[in-house]
Amino acid sequence: MELQQLRYALAVVDHGTFTAAAAACFVAQPSLSHAIRNLETELGVALFHRLGRRTTLTSAGEAFIPAAREVLRTLDTLRADVDAVAGVIAGRLDLVALPTLAVDPVTPLVGTFRAAHPGVTIRLAHPEGSRELVSLVRSGDSEIGITELPISAERITTHAIGRQELVAVLPPGSARSRRRDLAELARRPLVTQPPGTSTRDALDSAFAAIGVMATVAVETDQREAIVPLVLAGAGAAVVPAPMAAMARRQGAVISPLRPALWRQLGLIHRAATLSPAARAFIDLATRH
Helix, strand or coil: CCHHHHHHHHHHHHHCCHHHHHHHHCCCHHHHHHHHHHHHHHHCCCCEEEECCEEEECHHHHHHHHHHHHHHHHHHHHHHHHHHHCCCCCEEEEEEECHHHHHHHHHHHHHHHHHHCCCEEEEEECCCCHHHHHHHHHHCCCCEEEEEECCCCCCEEEEEEEEEEEEEEECCCCCCCCCEEHHHHHCCEEEECCCCCHHHHHHHHHHHHCCCCCEEEEECCCHHHHHHHHHCCCCEEEEEHHHHHHHHHCCCEEECEECCEEEEEEEEEECCCCCHHHHHHHHHHHHC
16 A cells, blocks of 8 residues: 555545546546556455446545545654754645634634744635534644534543633614623524524523523525624624624624623643654644
């Protein structure tokens, strides 16, 4: 079994077809197909269903791909460790973060890290929910996840990095209040993301704790649309404090909640050897 065969198999999964995978790997499509066929012969199982132009994983392929990702991830870590012996942190760091954390803490963390380690290229992905984020970390697609805690998953290690307050955002001209009762907010028409997204789940849990239900006026899966909808008068919303600060500059009325609503933030990674870049990022984040 050759590492190039693993890379070719992963490329087919990531790009959807043998033709697209060959283009991404800068190799002729017959050469890639031949390498994967040899791999399947060595394993004694088919990894892919070849249905015309469509390519899907067999059950054996679904078991093989996560292991192949972990092998290549470990190899990259070993190479980075060799570089680190010479005092050099280089290569690539794959991060995945909830979209609501993009402004804070992801932006300052990535900026500070890049200033300290300019030789490291960062690839940053933003899945919509914690479940997909954990899946990307467990599969090896991303080395570190930035998310809400707690996270309960096998072979996943967590590091707390602080809290973030969730606050109410109301349309321009709304009555101002030092703190706004959650029960009063529940009676207002709300603009929110669907259940299953991090902020919506936190809000629903807070309402359930005081025995009320949200009055949802607009439900959107576009996080970027929430503040514009509030500014247009569609309803109130609950968003992370950094997003609320930007909304205030656009004319929205901001109120902390009573009782206060917080979410615990943290980093997660597989319970395995990390690259030097990942270890440096975790050290920075926990100190930050």
